[in-house]
Amino acid sequence: MPRHNSVTMGTFLRDGKSMLLAYDQGFEHGPSVDFNDKNVDPSYVMDIASKGGFNGIVFQKGVAEKYYDGKVPLIVKVNAKSSLPKGDPNSKQNCSVEYAVTSLGARAIGYTIYLGSQLEGEMFQEFGAIQEEAHERGVPAIAWVYPRGQAIANDSSKEIVAYAARVGLELGADAVKIKYTGDPESFSWAVKSAGRAHVFMSGGPKAPTDQDFLNQVKGVIQAGATGLAVGRNVWQNENPVQMANYLRQIIFEKKTVESLVTS
Numbered sequence: 001m002p003r004h005n006s007v008t009m010g011t012f013l014r015d016g017k018s019m020l021l022a023y024d025q026g027f028e029h030g031p032s033v034d035f036n037d038k039n040v041d042p043s044y045v046m047d048i049a050s051k052g053g054f055n056g057i058v059f060q061k062g063v064a065e066k067y068y069d070g071k072v073p074l075i076v077k078v079n080a081k082s083s084l085p086k087g088d089p090n091s092k093q094n095c096s097v098e099y100a101v102t103s104l105g106a107r108a109i110g111y112t113i114y115l116g117s118q119l120e121g122e123m124f125q126e127f128g129a130i131q132e133e134a135h136e137r138g139v140p141a142i143a144w145v146y147p148r149g150q151a152i153a154n155d156s157s158k159e160i161v162a163y164a165a166r167v168g169l170e171l172g173a174d175a176v177k178i179k180y181t182g183d184p185e186s187f188s189w190a191v192k193s194a195g196r197a198h199v200f201m202s203g204g205p206k207a208p209t210d211q212d213f214l215n216q217v218k219g220v221i222q223a224g225a226t227g228l229a230v231g232r233n234v235w236q237n238e239n240p241v242q243m244a245n246y247l248r249q250i251i252f253e254k255k256t257v258e259s260l261v262t263s
């Protein structure tokens with residue numbers, strides 16, 4: 001068996017499922033867009049990750065250096081872009097795989113690819129090298145694959161989300177993080193298209209109610225996905241640890257949404 005086949009997502013899985021907490025929005029959107037006085041502090045979110053029983057936390061390099069407490073496995077996102085430039089997005093590497101793994105203790109490497117951007121080729125190429133080095137160092141590579149740019153009319157259609165999942169598989173991603181299509185039937189096509197790459201749903205802006213978000217999560221699990229890699233729907237919640245408890249019960253214990261919250 002080729003050596004790269006020995007790299008797995010196992011660190012982040014329990015019974016084949018997973019929930020990851022993402023906290024790179026301060027870079028992607030700016031602190032005034034997503035944060036309040038509490039969740040602007042990375043320690044607050046680090047604490048939610050361990051108290052909420054998350055299987056991993058996603059940080060950029062600088063936050064990992066200053067706030068990572070070692071209580072849950074770390075994923076370092078090694079590229080980012082700000083929300084300021086206009087036009088088709090590009091997102092360049094800002095942290096080496098070596099530094100992420102050996103100095104920060106990353107157990108996986110994260111990287112965003114904007115599928116459909118006129119600059120997609122640059123991200124495909126950069127991710128290719130990152131994936132190879134991650135595997136050489138024995139850690140998996142997780143691709144956030146987001147359809148974006150002037151060529152993309154609808155970033156959450158069944159077809160484009162499945163395309164994102166497939167590109168992740170073909171680029172060698174061990175897991176793909178993709179947007180939800182809105183229903184389990186269409187999302188299951190993305191899960192099938194991802195093949196042996198694990199599928200994680202990206203959360204998006206905070207849903208109007210807990211129940212709305214939990215219904216999405218239930219659909220994701222019904223579609224056969226591995227789990228979630230979400231941020232705002234957890235750490236913007238008034239009670240993030242309770243939200244994490246609901247998520248765990250849906251993902252790992254197959255509970256219904258109705259058994260947890262009522263409208």
Ligand code: FBP
Nearest residue numbers: 022024025028202203204230231232
């Ligand atoms: P959320 O669950 O808060 O949407 O976070 C997931 C995520 O992928 C973050 O890692 C990232 O910062 C954000 O979404 C980027 O969102 P977008 O590019 O869609 O604005």
